[in-house]
Amino acid sequence: MENENDKLLAVLERHEKGPHSLVPLLQDIQAEFNYLPEEMLRRVAESLGLPLSQVYSVATFYKAFSLEPKGEHVITVCLGTACHVRSAPAVVEELERILGIKSGETTRDMKFTLETVNCLGACALGPIVVMDGEYNGQMTPGKIRKAFEKRYVPSADNS
């Protein structure tokens, strides 16, 4: 906890006081802690002199923020229009079957979070799946299963 507190203080110190710092500050906390713990939202409100309701409304409005911790591995499927017309939904469904969760959810063992994104702007590669930052292009249900197994199965227990 001590360590977390130091980290939070460091983040708070990086930003000027005032409402214009709210979004950047929450982005830093999200990056640092992988989610926005309730206690930290209270501290942010106090530090910036804003009502907690405003902090909460911002924290729940934007897609970059999550009130729940994310999994150790984040798998993101692009659902931009170009990927959509190239059958990206079938790829999402295959990942949902592999992981046993719906998109937007995290596996119970906190290993995997499955997300979708509106567009990554790498449309020549569509459909695209990003696994922990690594781009996998021209995915199909069959290819994503193999790519997933290659990357995660030897080391990860995805039961």
Added chain:
Amino acid sequence: MGSGADLKELCRTIRESRVTGARRVSVCGGTGCRAYQCVAVAQALRDELDRQGAGEQVELKVTGCHGFCERGPLVVVYPERVMYQRVACEDTAEIVSESILGNKVIERLVYADPTDEKRIPLEPEIPFYRKQERVLFGANGQIDPTRIEDYFALDGYTALAKALEEMSPEQVIAEVKKSRLRGRGGAGFLTGRKWEICGGATPKEGGTRYIICNADEGDPGAYMDRSLLEGNPHRVIEGMLIGAYAIGSNTGYVYVRREYPLAVENLRIAIQQARDYGLLGDNILGSDLSFDLRIFTGAGAFICGEETAMIASIEGRHGSPRPRPPYPAVSGLWGEPTNVNNVETWANVPGIIAQGAGWFASIGTEGSKGTKIFSLVGKINNTGLVEVPMGITLREIIYDIGGGIPKGKKFKAIQTGGPSGGCMPESLIDMPVDFDRLTEAGSMMGSGGLIVMDETTCMVDVAHYFMRFLADESCGKCTPCSQGTRHLSAILDRICKGKGEPEDLERLKELAWIVKNGSLCGLGMTAANPILSVLRYFPEEFEAHVREKRCPAGVCKSLISFNVDVEACRACGKCVKECPVAAISGGRKKKPAVIAQEKCIRCRMCHEVCPFDAVRIA
């Protein structure tokens, strides 16, 4: 630098220090090519140049996006401009020895025309580039975006110097008005007019006017703004500086989407370098202009592309739009006059000042001047970013530049304008593309995404896709939009599931009218376009879904089934092995595969893996 003369002297010195016609090589380092591992290719090239003893005399540049994303990673050898495509690390030794040092073209790595397999080595001669007019993008291949000197070598920031030293703010506005530049973010408002309104509005006591660069490029399938920011950030900064001078602003923001980390990084470096040269800060080039820029990274909300929502976001609130007027030009960020322009709009400004409004207005159509960058994506052979003069036809873009539809499939529709736009059918393919013609056709320019669809794309599914997107991204403030998009999406959902009723078509039209006319901001006002355009141009697809419970394109899962053509099946067993729910039997020992319909989840896997196209969708 204390004056424009200092700047011009610097530009001249840098230009002269570079040998014209020298051998150099550039590697496309845009986000698209990075996804193809171009960073490793660039490193391998660098190592090879060193290994073969040419590291000193041959300059290697990692540049911004060259546009031809389909063929990345791209390597261009200068001065001839031989373009190598789909380059792998293994190819780099040969590129150095044969092409860079040996002056030979490596045939297997250059573009092959799909019709006659003819090899076309030179970049400007490749059909993808031939019809383009790369006014904004042309410099991308010559600039390392992390080096301001590369921009100086192309007379960078001299348009700013001209504005500061030879023109009054009013003259700058007059010039931009005369060019008839229209905003590239979607609505197409006249940029000069917007500047005039903002410049004429009075800030509060002790306050300032703000300018904002809208780089919250949210339309799925559109990424031209990112590539401009990534590849040539100084051009955008220079445009903003000229705008700041014209409008009378001392603070600007660039609002960038968080999904664009490379654009943020290159912009951050560019801003710092511009500060180091005194091009941002106080008394720029010895003038009275003092101006600085901040980057604001969006937190993931499509609606923040709308200017009042964007301003709310910078002010630390959730991104809900507010009614206009007052327009931000009069009362925007912190209640101050605020001018918001899109990335591509700002990037057009230096050219207008340097080359004159007459030059700019000579390109394009009566109502739409200049060039437009489109991202050509979807079911198209040459995916990429194309910059073309306004007024070019869709056919030229799709077939001459885009190379047509992959796998010999039939063209069905082209979608423009993102979720606010519409789908246009083949009958409109000879339409010249500009702001007004697209609006007349029931679509809109939007930020410039062009998504090509073929016979295997279901138009009802596409309408559903956009409506679900908008229902999800609606901010929730006004009822017509937040509830309307949700209900439109629900109706389309049931039509796609085969539960549509004939009355649904009327319900869609009625609800679409309400959403269009009752919503607070542009998101809602244009939300019905995807549905209305599909109803207008593809009514037979709706009819098939609603009345015959059939999806002619074979997309909507509830309305299709997968069957094995016993004549075509060679019993290889691939589909049996891949089926995730063990719904396929047979497929071995010369017995054709059989799909048990009650078990099939229509995941398309068998269709995908069959080497003989024996799995048919009905």
